[in-house]
Amino acid sequence: MSTHDVPETFSIPVGPLHVALEEPMYFKIDVKGETVSHIDINAGHAHRGIEYLTTKRTMYQNVVLTERICSLCSNSHPQTFAMAAEKIAGIEVPERGIYLRTVADEMKRVTSHLFNVALLVHLVGYETYFMHMMQVREIGQDMLESIFGNRQDIGAMCIGGVRYDLDDKSIAYIKGALDKIEAETKDIIKTFKTNGSILRRTKGVGVLTHADAITCGVVGPVARASGIDYDVRREAPYAAYDRLPLVVHSLTDGDVWSRAMVRLEEILTSIDLLRVCLRDLPGGPVNINDRPDIPPGQAVTRSEAPRGEVIYYLRTNDTPQPERVKWRVPTFMNWDSLRFMLQDAKVADVAMIVNSIDPCLSCTER
């Protein structure tokens, strides 16, 4: 074939099962040379029917079911669900329970962010450092397993409080683990600021401008990396966040590097929050020690999951099962922004850019 017969653009499929893509999402990418000229996003490959299932389970069973919507935000879902149930029933969570909820939430955030940034390093092609970061995350995973009894589905939440308690020994253990993670994270941040390979692959790549970010309504670290200074923990405090010195990190470049950097800085903030929680941990019961019926009603609650704002709508009737549970997860808001990020990107960067929104299809398509 002579060169003038070669068409100007090619279409290449990426996903729904793709070696470099972590999630079942289908992208039809038109490329001109190595540059993306147009993308189509097609979702719906992983429907699990959980929303329907929640109406077949009782409120107390649903705390466990909602935990299994997403493995990395597995604390935010039951927490927000429990908050909705508590709002309807007028249940007040005891002070110690409030703090322990925050502890569970922030521990999960640390490991979730470390996981995402480690994957980024893997997609950059820096395997050794990926292994190192996963090993750092392992300190956090061991901590979850030792405190809650499971690495992912930590089972910390219940309607009316939390299911676990901390004693002096476990508090000392957590503090020790946090010290280790903090030192390592500081090193990782230094590496991200200086390592040539990481900088070259991630700086100025997959840019989402502030204006586009507002258009798409993105949430979480994706929004904060594009200069939207918004965090549910500060805007609508729940658990103990109104009493904690929360720092919200935002950057302005909106590229892959900034999103990773926001997450890394948030790990350090989470560690600070955890230390304050452990220091100020009030005494008393950790939950209401009861299993009250939830009266008919409806409520909307929201919280800041590691990936961004998660919103729950709960409607109950006079049966033990809810009439309707609906949640809006962060990835649903964030994936549209991929159209902007991928426009004019290099094909080789597609998987990395997709990873940078920290996509979670198991909760988006539940």
Added chain:
Amino acid sequence: MNFLTIFARNLKQGPQTEAFPLGPAFTPDRLRGRIEFKAESCEGCRICERVCPANAIRFAKTPDGMTFDCWHNTCVFCGNCEFYCPTDAIHQTNDWDLSHVNADKFDMVEHGLIPNQTCVDCGATALNTAPMVKNAKPPLSAEEYTELRARCPKCRAKYLKNRKVPA
């Protein structure tokens, strides 16, 4: 920490992976694993059956009493049963090794029986469950507890009502 330092540290520490199955695996005390049922502490309230999200727990009336079955292959190890159980009758051990050959899949069950007994007062047949006396004031003595336990639900209520409570 620069790479040489990490390298030196990792060399000294050796592999981070666990030696399992050749060596022990990291297993914290609080790990939520296999379910253990103690029939003698069970009150027969069946709350665990109701809160179990996976429907892994089944109670059934049999001529000998009430049987308890927890299917490990259905259980999701959430710990709801243990959390809501008013006694310590159901408990998650930290045993996580549930691997088994396919032929054994229907044996992966924790089984228990709350036997029938004959009420010492009225002679009726009733379950020998642990009495629900968590809120009894003053707390029952060991002797009272044994006496109470030997009765059927109706006679237990009578027993508690007639109990002399010091003012």
